[in-house]
Amino acid sequence: MPGRPAVKSTARRRSDTLGEGAPVGASGGKLVLVVDDYEDSRAMCAEYLEFMGYRVSVAADGHEALERARELPDLILMDLSLPRMDGWAAIRELKRDPATSAIPIVVLTGHALRSLEARAMEAGCAAFVTKPCLPQDLLQHVRRVLDAPPAPEAPPRRTRRRRSTSA
Numbered sequence: 001m002p003g004r005p006a007v008k009s010t011a012r013r014r015s016d017t018l019g020e021g022a023p024v025g026a027s028g029g030k031l032v033l034v035v036d037d038y039e040d041s042r043a044m045c046a047e048y049l050e051f052m053g054y055r056v057s058v059a060a061d062g063h064e065a066l067e068r069a070r071e072l073p074d075l076i077l078m079d080l081s082l083p084r085m086d087g088w089a090a091i092r093e094l095k096r097d098p099a100t101s102a103i104p105i106v107v108l109t110g111h112a113l114r115s116l117e118a119r120a121m122e123a124g125c126a127a128f129v130t131k132p133c134l135p136q137d138l139l140q141h142v143r144r145v146l147d148a149p150p151a152p153e154a155p156p157r158r159t160r161r162r163r164s165t166s167a
Contacts, residue, residue, distance in 0.1 A: 073103060
């Protein structure tokens with residue numbers, strides 16, 4: 001419309017101002033990678049996290065997530081149902097690569113099954129959040145994971161030999 005200035009989205013303006021040396025909130029400007037194939041979900045999550053002082057990178061599928069993980073985010077929010085490469089495969093690759101294996105992953109999915117939550121924890125994920133969720137609930141999970149002390153390295157697994165009871 002003539003005479004009305006164009007307005008950028010809040011998410012874009014926030015990310016433009018969160019560059020080097022810019023003041024940020026309590027998050028300390030930590031980088032969160034948001035992986036979701038639904039553009040609206042990605043944008044909403046990214047905008048809220050940026051508003052809360054986080055820097056945000058986004059990916060629409062598992063392959064993009066692996067590429068963006070090279071930025072070494074402080075945390076990855078990972079949807080499980082993704083095109084091209086699903087979240088499970090991306091998680092396996094991220095945990096297998098020494099460069100990205102220590103990045104905490106929070107599963108953010110619409111699949112609310114206990115078996116999937118257990119599987120995610122066994123795969124090395126730090127938390128499991130079901131969608132839809134309130135933004136402040138997601139933020140609570142993000143903060144809890146980012147504020148947690150790093151997990152100690154697991155000692156090598158030893159296999160136990162069964163003793164024979166017949167003698």
